[in-house]
Amino acid sequence: MKTIIFLKSKTLFVVVAIGLMASVSGAYAYGSGGSSKTTCKKPGFSEFNPPHLAKVSPQSEFSLLVTGKVQPGSIHVTVKKQAVDVDVKKQGGKILVTGKLPDSIQKTYARINISAKTTQNCKGSDGWLVQVE
Helix, strand or coil: CHHHHHHHHHHHHHHHHHHHHHHHHHHHCCCHHHCCCCCCCCCEEEEEECCCCCEECCCCEEEEEEECCECHHHCEEEECCEEECEEEEEECCEEEEEEECCCCCCCEEEEEEEEEEECCCCEEEEEEEEEEC
């Protein structure tokens, strides 16, 4: 009698194992591998100047580099939700963005936000914080 129970439990194990393998292999059929779409590569932002949390004077200049296949006209900068005019210059494969803090921002912390789109319409954003004296 014990051997029959042992065989039944072993058979149950095999049936469950086969069922799990079938469900996992079915999931691979719908994986992300078969698509012909290219992945979205966002623009990169680096070399923030002045650096994060630096103490600066009102109307101080700032700059940063943008990398990737960026549409120069898509670059937007805000400081404390105020749009800022910037100069955009290509430097090899990078873009140098420069501007000045608005004169209305004084004696506070201010986040400099930047956003840009690539030629593939992939949007990226970043920013850093400065202390305006």
